[in-house]
Amino acid sequence: MSAQREMKEKNPWHTPVTIITVIGVIAIVALVTVAVLQNRPVLQKYKYGIVLDAGSSHTALYIYEWPAEKDNNTGRAEQKYVCKVKGKGISSYANTPVKAGESLNECMQEAKMQVPTKRHHETPLYLGATAGMRLLNMENSSASDKVFQAVEKALQRFPFSYQGARILSGQEEGAFGWVTVNYLDDRLKQGLETTGALDLGGASTQISFVSKNYDISESPSNSVTFRLYGNDYNLYTHSFLCYGKDQVLRMALAHQTKSGPGTILDPCFHPGYLELKDYSLLYDSPCVSDRKPQNATGTFNHSGAGNFKQCQEVVKKVFNFTSCKYSRCSFNGVFQPPLQGPFGAFSAYYYVMDFLKLTDATMPLKDVKEKLANYCATPWNEIVKQHPEVPIKYLAEYCFSGTYIITLLTDGYNFTSESYSNINFIKKIKNSDAGWTLGYMLNLTNMIPAEAPDSPPLPHAGYVTIITISALILFVLFILSLRFICPSFQKTPHIV
Numbered sequence: 001m002s003a004q005r006e007m008k009e010k011n012p013w014h015t016p017v018t019i020i021t022v023i024g025v026i027a028i029v030a031l032v033t034v035a036v037l038q039n040r041p042v043l044q045k046y047k048y049g050i051v052l053d054a055g056s057s058h059t060a061l062y063i064y065e066w067p068a069e070k071d072n073n074t075g076r077a078e079q080k081y082v083c084k085v086k087g088k089g090i091s092s093y094a095n096t097p098v099k100a101g102e103s104l105n106e107c108m109q110e111a112k113m114q115v116p117t118k119r120h121h122e123t124p125l126y127l128g129a130t131a132g133m134r135l136l137n138m139e140n141s142s143a144s145d146k147v148f149q150a151v152e153k154a155l156q157r158f159p160f161s162y163q164g165a166r167i168l169s170g171q172e173e174g175a176f177g178w179v180t181v182n183y184l185d186d187r188l189k190q191g192l193e194t195t196g197a198l199d200l201g202g203a204s205t206q207i208s209f210v211s212k213n214y215d216i217s218e219s220p221s222n223s224v225t226f227r228l229y230g231n232d233y234n235l236y237t238h239s240f241l242c243y244g245k246d247q248v249l250r251m252a253l254a255h256q257t258k259s260g261p262g263t264i265l266d267p268c269f270h271p272g273y274l275e276l277k278d279y280s281l282l283y284d285s286p287c288v289s290d291r292k293p294q295n296a297t298g299t300f301n302h303s304g305a306g307n308f309k310q311c312q313e314v315v316k317k318v319f320n321f322t323s324c325k326y327s328r329c330s331f332n333g334v335f336q337p338p339l340q341g342p343f344g345a346f347s348a349y350y351y352v353m354d355f356l357k358l359t360d361a362t363m364p365l366k367d368v369k370e371k372l373a374n375y376c377a378t379p380w381n382e383i384v385k386q387h388p389e390v391p392i393k394y395l396a397e398y399c400f401s402g403t404y405i406i407t408l409l410t411d412g413y414n415f416t417s418e419s420y421s422n423i424n425f426i427k428k429i430k431n432s433d434a435g436w437t438l439g440y441m442l443n444l445t446n447m448i449p450a451e452a453p454d455s456p457p458l459p460h461a462g463y464v465t466i467i468t469i470s471a472l473i474l475f476v477l478f479i480l481s482l483r484f485i486c487p488s489f490q491k492t493p494h495i496v
């Protein structure tokens, strides 16, 4: 018994200091572990959203993903996948609506593979149609309804959470493009100066920007107000229906062919270009149908002259600069406040200027015009030789499209040689395409809060450090206080 006692007395593990220290260390480890595990950032899981952009020329399907735990807070939604639907836009199926629905199947099957199966049912699916369907709806609303019915039926067959197919207003198209650009740049969350958005489609074009000190009451139909992350924005936005590049080309051709059948020498096409074109196809759009001449049956010869300056004169004729009932206008009597800040120009602005190698923001407007003039003057057979990979139909139109872009920006929107350098031609921002689809989804899923979210006051690492240091300090204080209250505590090997 006494030997046992001796052993106990000699065994340092049985001293009060050791016992308290061991318990203390266990307590600290437990406290820190619980605190860290409880608050550690959870393993990333993603949520998904799908938006179909049913444009006038084609449809594209976008899948967005964002961290599941953070959708209102710090996580940013990003483009995960894009699928280009084969064939033309859904408005081209006016006479065969079922085919409009069928055309979407391939990309929708792809979407099924891209989104994890267990997320299918909670993944919202939207289809937004733009100017092609706006025009079809104006021209033949029952045909447009049938296209929507077919599209709806096709989309509902998939396991996603279908949220509807509809035509966006021009205002929505402009405003959501602006939201996308500024969201992806993190400008909204940080309350920074915003970037204006310039979107050029085939059938309409949008301009949207924040102009300080502008009186929105001057033209309320052009104003959209947002409260995002605690900041108020008064956005000016306008969508010009028929001013997408494909419809303007029709208007320009209609203008040149108004005297009836024959041959036109078009300065917007390359010298040596010659195609036999159909009047009935040219006038098959509400943007030009009222200009159709009486004798416009059959065909006309469309030949090129390749002259940038003359092409600008032709393009200018599609704008009306005569009447403005506001303090200032862009064109066609539409109010526009003074241009302000940087602009992002995307969609066809980018495709055309990228092809023409004119996206360099440091290139002065004068040089852009000079390069374009040289390009337009290049004979058609040389152009074809230089770009064997580009389909002839697209290749033929870049001189016209480039000239239209420059004329729209300068004569239309009033960009000057100086302010032209504020325009950036962009396709993507941080891997997501610039366009209205992301902004549309963010809005419909309420992913941008009106007020700035409360963020934790400390980052996780700081939080762990403070917890650990506090626990250690408390422990040392506890030991010191024991020694102070109970001096015998220092003379350790006394145990009964």
Ligand SMILES: Nc1ccn([C@@H]2O[C@H](COP(=O)(O)OP(=O)(O)O)[C@@H](O)[C@H]2O)c(=O)n1
Binding pocket: 054, 055, 056, 057, 058, 089, 130, 131, 132, 200, 201, 202, 203, 204, 205, 244, 245, 246, 347, 348, 351, 352
């Ligand atoms: N690679 C590409 C893709 C589209 N585009 C053009 O970009 C425009 C896209 O317009 P869209 O189909 O979105 O039409 P909207 O409904 O926006 O007016 C069309 O004029 C297309 O021809 C292009 O020039 N190059």
Ligand SMILES: [Ca+2]
Binding pocket: 055, 056, 130, 200, 201, 202, 347
């Ligand atoms: Ca578009």
